[in-house]
Amino acid sequence: MKRTIKKVAVLGSGVMGSRIACHFAGIGVQVLLLDIVPKDVAADAAPAAKNKIVNDALQAAVKSNPSPLYSKTALKFISTGNFDDNMKDIATCDWIIEVVVERLDIKQQVYEKVELYRKPGTLITSNTSGIPINMLGTGRSDDFKKHFCGTHFFNPPRYLRLLEIIPTVDTDAAVVDFLMHYGDVFLGKTTVLAKDTPAFIANRIGVFGIMAIFNSMQQLGLSIDEVEALTGPIIGRPKSATFRTADVVGIDTLVKVAKGVAANCPADEAKALFAIPTWLDTITANNWLGDKTGQGFFKKTKGAGGEKEILTLNLQTMEYGPRQKPKFATVEAAKPIEDLKLRLKALVAGQDKAGEFLRQFHYALFSYISHRIPEISEELYRVDDAMMAGFGWEIGAFESWDTLGVAKMVAAMKAAGYSVASWVDDMLATGATSFYTVQNGKKLFYDIGSQSYKALPGGDAFIILSNYKDKIVWKSSAAAVYDIGDDVLGLQWNTKMNSIGSEVLEAVNKGIGLAEKQGKGLVIANDGANFSAGANVGMIFMFAIEQEYDELDMAIRMFQNTMMRVRYSSVPVVVAPHGLALGGGCEMSLHADKICAAAETYIGLVELGIGVIPGGGGTKEFVLRASDEMHEDEPETITLKNRFLNIATAKVATSGFEAYDMGVLRKGHDEVIVNLGRRIAAAKSSVLSLYEAGYTTPVQRKDIKVLGRSALGALYAGINGMLKGNYATEHDAKVARKLAYVMCGGDLSEPTMVNEQYLLDLEREAFLSLCGERKTLERIQAVLKTGRPIRN
Known part of the structure; x- marks a missing residue:
């Protein structure tokens, strides 16, 4: 049967239920959120009293930070009620999700x-x-059982991309297929098919990893701070590493899962590691359960001067003390290595205590995952998918094993006393040397049953540019252009934070040039954590501090000209931003023929934070769009003022959907792709659609209406009000006045039609003049040193 999801009922409004409801509402699905009636409320009480639990829970979710909603406007899709009065309303729903307390009798x-x-x-x-x-x-009835299964969302549902689908023996295969597809395409999830085994996939492996870390930590005499330094970003894991993750999730939850595995998995060869250490029993007995109780492995307090301080628990004394910054020779040597896979090799080869800990950790992890196939999953790639999407690992466990060498690790593990599942030895005996391989841009995984490599499902929908290493058509030290099939080229760069400097601008021009000569269009995207944190401010600072204003002028012209080439190339250029797309990254997106943004895209023009205005065409583009939006029903200055405030306050959209509200994305033209992994394929599809529709180079605009003095006075008055109200510093005001001058087209006596180059020249002149200001240089220097601007 053809199935569509128009309305969802979420039964239970706790932390998970309310946030699941918000996630569905965020993609435009109607949601009915229900919970129990408070115990002391009469049956004939008003709805407000009977719905207090559900309404309070929803409001708490909406107010939480980070927001569970892509946009606050999505709240209109959620209606609330209670189990007594509104359970009948589930008859109008296409999907019912139960999220009540973890007790079998209550669920039944x-x-x-x-x-x-x-x-x-x-x-x-x-x-x-x-x-x-x-x-x-x-x-339950046969129809119930046929349409019933587990859908295990991870918290918070908007941000953690894992959705485990757990069918029962009675679940219809078509239901499973639908949920796998719907979770992927509409909810933006990495949907992983899991078996009905204790803790499913991600928690089974994740909690084992934590318990194995506890074990090695005790053996090697490491402190909490030392373990955090070794199990976080340095090995491709989140900043929360091990102990901070436990505090966030809840130490009681960690203990509950560990005890559950120990009790319910008698055949687990590593079940001894799930035994709860004495010190962990003490922590739970003290009710130090992490964030939910105000202290766990870490405790927030205030120092003598009133500043916030985080203390670390000493597991020997059970007392909190100041955090220590550990130093390991292996870590210090590996830190400069940006490529994670090369860094992992260096870390595991280390000869100090850090190297020994990381070897023990990886030996234990690799041994454990080998024995979990086929117990928790028939296919090994599902384990990696679950850990990356559910625990935020940059690469999965089997891929890490590949990186360190499968045969080499097997020999080292056996020598150290760790067992390896027989299928791994069988795989090596066939001549296969890795769990994954890449062919023609497609990633393949080793299938144990057939002892051969098979393509990962959905390969066409998930384009990973780095998989096209054998299809590189041009390369520099900072960037590469790939042939991604169907005569479409893909460009990505790999600078620090994917900042945009001269090498990246050269690559953009080269990519467009190659696409114009031999292709149908260009996709600009990357596989990194962020699309781009903006222009290379280090280069700007260097030119400005040395007063090389001619060089700086040339650099800004090059940036502007490159953005204009993105707009006016003879083939379609589609940008697929994700993560941070700030400053220059936003400007590049604004000039593309189309934007295919991931839902989790944080995009905006933030240059005023460092004391300059957007100088790569961003200011010009906002004026152009304001001009197009002006209409007779409201004063022209209102439209311009809204655009001005977005830049003047360095506003950043907190999602792709919010970028529509800001006018960065164009409704009905640009696209938000909820599944991060599908954005590049969507961008390629858009290139082909634009090309096949008969793409022609746009005509440069000469009809941009600027308002001159009629708007300039109003904007200046607003700036002075902000200054007098202490909402802005003197330098903030100076930069804002420069911005207002550019956005009004200068000190013109009346509204005038101008062309794009006129605005670009004004924009560049203002940018250059601000680079000569001492306070601007102080702001840029602060960003370079600390990553954060100062208010001066």
């Missing part, structure tokens, strides 16, 4: 009510992480 009571009102064929799923899915369906 809810399912009994659901069966009274649910229409046949409606999906019914549970978000449980601690109760076997097969137990939950016991006693």
Whole structure:
């Protein structure tokens, strides 16, 4: 049957339920969020009293930071109610998601009510992480069981991309296929098919990893701060590393999962590692459960001067003390290595305590994952997908094993007393030397059953540019242009934070030139953590501090000219931003024929934070768009003022959807791709669509209406008001006046039509003059030193 999801019921409004509801609302789905009636409320009480629990929970979710909503406007899609009065309304829903307390008896009571009102064929799923899915369906009707399975979202649902799909023996295969597809395409998830085993995939491996770290830590006599330094970004894991992750998730949750695996997995060869250490029992007995109780492995406090301080728990004394910054020779040597895979090799080869710890950790991890296939998953790639999407690992465990050498690690593990599953030895015996390989831009995984490599599902929808290393058509030290098929080229660069300097601008021009000569268009994107943090401010600072203003002028002209080439090339150029797309990264997006932005794109013109105005065409582009938006129904200055404020306050959209509200993305033209992994394929598809529709080079604009003095006075008055109200510093005001001058087209006596170059010249002159200001240089220097601008 053809299935569409127009309305979803979420039963249970706790931390997970309310945030799952917000995520569905964020993609435009109607949501009915229900919870129990407070105990002391009468049956005939007003709806407001009966819905207090659900309404309070939803408001708490909406106010939380980071926001569970892509845009606050999505809140209109959520309606609330209670189990007593509104359970009947689930009859109008296409999918019912149960997220009540983790007790089998309570869940079964809810399912009994659901069966009274649910229409046949409606999906019914549970978000449980601690109760076997097969137990939950016991006693239910055949139609219920056919459409029932586990859908385990990770918290917070908007930001953690993992969705584990856990079918029962009775679940219809078509239901599983639908949920795998819907979770991927519409919810933006990495959907992983998991077996109904304790803790499923991600928590089984993730909690094992933490328990193995506890074990090695004790053996080697390491402190919490030392372990955090060794298990965070240095090995491609989140900043929260190990102990901070436990504090965020809840130490009681960690203990519960570990005990659950130990009790319910008698055949697990490593179950001894899931035993709870004495010091961990003490922590839980003290109710030091992490963030939820105000202290765990870390404790926030105030220092003598009133400043915030984070203390670390000493596991020997059970007392908190100041955090220490550990130093390991191996880590110091590896830090400068930007390529994670090369860095991992250097770290595991280390000859100090850090190297020994990381060897032990990887030996234990590799041994464990080898034995979990096929227990928790038939395919090894699902383990990697789950850990990357659920725990934020940059690369999966099997891919890490590939990086360090499968055969080399197997020999070292066996020598150190770690066992390896027999299928790994069998794989090596066939002549296969890795778990993954790449052919023609497609990633393949080793399939144990057939002892051969198979393509990862959805390969065409997930384009990873670095998989096209054998399709490079041009390369420099900073960038590469790839042939990504169908006569479309792809450009990515790999500078620090993907900042944009002269080498990147050269690559953009080269990529467009190659596409014009031999292709149908160009996709600009990258596989890094962020699209671009903006222009290379180090280069700007160097030119400015040495008063090389001719060089700086030339650099700004080159930036502007490159952005204009993005706009006026003879082939379509589509940009696919994600993560940070700030300053110059935003300007490049603004000039593209189309933007295919990931939902998690944080985009904006932030140059005023360092004391300059957008100088790569961003100011010009906002004036152009303001001109196009002016209409008779409201004063022309309102449209310009809104655009001015976005730049003057360095406003950044907190999602691709919010970028529509800011006018960075154009409604009905640019696209938001909820699944991060699909954005490059969507951009390629857009290039082909534009080309096949008969793409012609746009005509440069000469009809941009600027308002001159009529708007300049109003903007100056607003700036002075901000200054007098102490909302802006003197330098903020100076920069804002320069911005206002450019956006009004200068000190013109009346509204005038101008061309793009006129505005670009004004923009460049203002940028140059501000680079001569001492306070601007102080701001740039602060960003270079600390990563944060100062207010001076």
